[in-house]
Amino acid sequence: MLRTHNCGELRKTDAGQTVTLCGWVDKYRDHKGIVFIDLRDRYGRTQIKFNLADDSDIQKTAWQLRYEDVIQVSGEVTARPDDMANPKLPTGEIEVHAAALDVLSKSKTPPFEPDGQNLPNEELRLKHRFIDLRRQELQQAMQVRHRLTKAVRDYFDELGFLDIETPILGRSTPEGARDYLVPSRVHHGEFYALPQSPQLYKQLLMVAGFDRYFQIARCFRDEDLRADRQPEFTQIDVEMSFIERDDLIETIDGLVAAMAESARGESISLPLPRYTYHDVMERFGSDKPDMRFGMELVDIAEVAGDCDFGVFKNTIAAGGRVRGLNAKGAADKYSRRILDNDFKNLVGEYGAKGLAYFKVTDGKLDSSIAKFFGEEQQRSIIQKLGGENGDLLLFVADSDKVSSAALAALRNHLGRDLELYDPSEIQCCWIIDFPLVTWNEEEQRWDAEHHPFCSVVPEDVPLLETDPGKVRALSYDLVCNGYEAASGSIRIHDAAVQQKVFDLLNISAEEAERRFGFLLEGLRYGAPPHGGIALGLDRWVMLFCGYDNIRDVIAFPKTQRASDLLTGAPSTVDDRQLRDLQIRVVE
RNA sequence: GGGGCCGUAGCUCAAUUGGUUAGAGUACCGGACUGUCGAUCCGGGGGUUGCGGGUUCAAGUCCCGUCGGCCUCGCCA
Numbered sequence: 001m002l003r004t005h006n007c008g009e010l011r012k013t014d015a016g017q018t019v020t021l022c023g024w025v026d027k028y029r030d031h032k033g034i035v036f037i038d039l040r041d042r043y044g045r046t047q048i049k050f051n052l053a054d055d056s057d058i059q060k061t062a063w064q065l066r067y068e069d070v071i072q073v074s075g076e077v078t079a080r081p082d083d084m085a086n087p088k089l090p091t092g093e094i095e096v097h098a099a100a101l102d103v104l105s106k107s108k109t110p111p112f113e114p115d116g117q118n119l120p121n122e123e124l125r126l127k128h129r130f131i132d133l134r135r136q137e138l139q140q141a142m143q144v145r146h147r148l149t150k151a152v153r154d155y156f157d158e159l160g161f162l163d164i165e166t167p168i169l170g171r172s173t174p175e176g177a178r179d180y181l182v183p184s185r186v187h188h189g190e191f192y193a194l195p196q197s198p199q200l201y202k203q204l205l206m207v208a209g210f211d212r213y214f215q216i217a218r219c220f221r222d223e224d225l226r227a228d229r230q231p232e233f234t235q236i237d238v239e240m241s242f243i244e245r246d247d248l249i250e251t252i253d254g255l256v257a258a259m260a261e262s263a264r265g266e267s268i269s270l271p272l273p274r275y276t277y278h279d280v281m282e283r284f285g286s287d288k289p290d291m292r293f294g295m296e297l298v299d300i301a302e303v304a305g306d307c308d309f310g311v312f313k314n315t316i317a318a319g320g321r322v323r324g325l326n327a328k329g330a331a332d333k334y335s336r337r338i339l340d341n342d343f344k345n346l347v348g349e350y351g352a353k354g355l356a357y358f359k360v361t362d363g364k365l366d367s368s369i370a371k372f373f374g375e376e377q378q379r380s381i382i383q384k385l386g387g388e389n390g391d392l393l394l395f396v397a398d399s400d401k402v403s404s405a406a407l408a409a410l411r412n413h414l415g416r417d418l419e420l421y422d423p424s425e426i427q428c429c430w431i432i433d434f435p436l437v438t439w440n441e442e443e444q445r446w447d448a449e450h451h452p453f454c455s456v457v458p459e460d461v462p463l464l465e466t467d468p469g470k471v472r473a474l475s476y477d478l479v480c481n482g483y484e485a486a487s488g489s490i491r492i493h494d495a496a497v498q499q500k501v502f503d504l505l506n507i508s509a510e511e512a513e514r515r516f517g518f519l520l521e522g523l524r525y526g527a528p529p530h531g532g533i534a535l536g537l538d539r540w541v542m543l544f545c546g547y548d549n550i551r552d553v554i555a556f557p558k559t560q561r562a563s564d565l566l567t568g569a570p571s572t573v574d575d576r577q578l579r580d581l582q583i584r585v586v587e
Numbered sequence: 588g589g590g591g592c593c594g595u596a597g598c599u600c601a602a603u604u605g606g607u608u609a610g611a612g613u614a615c616c617g618g619a620c621u622g623u624c625g626a627u628c629c630g631g632g633g634g635u636u637g638c639g640g641g642u643u644c645a646a647g648u649c650c651c652g653u654c655g656g657c658c659u660c661g662c663c664a
Contacts, residue, residue, distance in 0.1 A: 027624070027625080027626095029622090029623045029624065029626050029627095030620090030623095030626085031620055031621055031622075031623065031626075031627090032619075032620050032621075033620075033621035034620095034621040034622065034623075035621095035623095036622080036623050036624065036626085038624070047623085047624070049622085049623095051621075052621070053621085066615090067614080080622090081622085083622095084622060084623080084624090086623095086624055088624080089624085092624085109597070109614070109615060110597085110598095110614090111597055111598070112597080112598055112599090112614090113598085113613095113614080115625090117599090117613095117625075118598065118599045118600090118612095118613075119598095119599085120597095120598055120599075121593085121594080121598095121599095121656070121657085122656065122657070123594090123655070123656045123657090124597095124598080124656095126656090175664055176663075176664040177662085177663050177664080178662090178663085196663090196664090199664095221663060222663095223662055223663040224588095224661085224662060224663075225663095226658085226659075226663090227657085227658070227659090229663070345590095345591090348590095349590075349591095349659065349660055350660075351660090447664075448664055449664080450664070451664045452664075454664090549657095559655090559656070559657090560656075560657070560658090561655085561656090563655095565655095565656090
C-alpha cells in the first residue's frame, strides 16, 4: 500500500503517529516559509504542513504543487493549537507535518476545479467527466448508488430471490419504445435489439420455475431524453410466481423501506399509501402526483355551466371540464404580467388555451372576469375552493385531458415556487386500478395502457366486450415526489383472457405469433400465475440524493442528443467494419 | 418534429441606444511573505465574442442560417 491512512480519518487521538497519505492537491496556501496543502481523496481532506526549516528539498517541491497534482506524503500527525483548528473539516483538529513528499503524478492545469464553486456549464463538465466526478455531489451520488444496489441485493437474497441475467442482444419487438439495433455480421441484413426491459425473458423465467427473480438490469430506449430520462438506464427488475397483486406490492414496500434505510438512514412507515388512478386524476390531474403537498384540484362545473363567462359556459356545454386550484395566500405574490404570460404559457404547453384567475378580496372574487359571476356564484366558487381573503384561485377550462395536464403542471410549479414542501422530503405512494386500455383517437383503436400481457381485475372481465374503457388493469405504479419510480402488473396466464385482450387491441393471432410468439409458446407449457415490477434505479438514487437530474447519479451519462461528450460516441466507424456488416451509409 | 433559454479570456461573469484599445474575479506565470484554511499583497501573459453570412460609416450587441448544451411538448407499450 502506498498509504497508511486515507484523508478523512485522522483525528486528534492519532497525534504522534507517523502516517503516509496519498491524494489530490485540493488547495495550496504558499507562505514561502510555510506551505499548507489540503490533500483530498474520496474520504475527505487533510491539511499537510511543509516547513522551510525542515528540509529544503521537500520545500522546493512543495512550492511547485498545483491543483489536482497527485502526491504521497509521509509525516507525523500533529494536533493543531486550538485557535488554529479548522471546524469546517472533520480532520480540522490535526495536520500532518510532512517529512517526505513524492509527486506521483503532475496534473495539467485543470479546465475547472472540482471544488463545487463556480460550477462550469454542463458541456464542459461532461467533456472532463473524470474531473467532474471528483466533486463531492457526484462522489456522494456514486456512494448512494452503491449502497442502494447492495441493499437491493441483500433484501432479495434474504427473501430467496435469484439474480438471473438476461440477454443484452435480443430480438426486436417493435412496439413501445424505439429499439437500439445491433447489426449481425453472420446474418446479413438482420439485427439484434438491445432490451427496452427484460420483460419477456423474466416471464419465461417464471414459466421455467424460477418463482422469485430479480435483476439489476441495464435497459435501452431510443427515444428523446429529459432531465429524468437517459437512453440507457438501470432497472431493478422483479418477477414473482404464485402471487397476487397485494403480495407484490407488500414485497416492494419492504424493498423501498430497505432502500431508504440504506441510502438515507431513514425509516419509511409501511404500508405505503395506495390511491386509485381515478382518485388521483380527479384530485391532482396526474397519475404521478407529488404527494408532498395538497392544493388539490376542485371541479366547479355546476357554477361554470351556469355563469355568464362564455369560456367556462361553453366548455361545460361541450362536455369539457372547468377545474381550479387554490394558491393559499398568493394573491399578491404574482404580478398580472406573470399570471398572464408565464402562467398562461405554462398551461399552454399542455394545450390549455387560457388561464382564468381570481384574487379573493373581502369575501369576493377580484378579477377582470369577476363581473361574469353573480354574487351567489362567487360565494359558491370561494366556498368550493376553501378560499379566504388573500388567496389566488386559478382555473383551466378545457377537455378532461388538457385541463388535467395543465393543472397538474401548474400545481407542481406552484408547490415548488410557494415552497409548500420540504424539498429534501420523500413521499411515495402506489397508484392502482389503472385503465387496461385507452382510446387512441387518431388511430381509432384501443391501446394497452401498460402492455398486452397485463392482467385484468377479475370482476371487470365481462366489461372487455361491453365497455373496454372501464376495465381496470391489475397494474400498479409506484410514485415518488411526482416521479414514476416503478411500474408493474400481474400478467395474464389464462389463454382465454389473453385472447380477449388481443381481440380488444385488434392484434390478430398471426400478428401476436409474429411479435411475441416465443412468449406465447412458453405460456402454453404450464405458466404459473405471475406478476412483477421494475423500479427505475437511477431515479431512486436521484430522489434519495435530492437531485433533480438523472445525469448527476450516472457516472458517464449522455447528453440530450444521446452523445457521450467524453468518448465522442456515437462515432463513424471504419469502412472495413461496415463491409463486414454489409452496411452502407447513405447520404 | 415543435416551443423556450443559453454560448464573450482556461473557468464564472460584465460590457449603456449599435460607438474609444472588449473589462472584473478566479485560474495560470513571475515576485514578496513562517500559521494559512476562499491565504494576502505586487506585477505579467492570456480573446476567431461557438461557427458562417447579412444590414450598417461602425456589430459581442440587430437580422438570417448553422453547430453545441440545457429545459420542455409530442414521444417514452
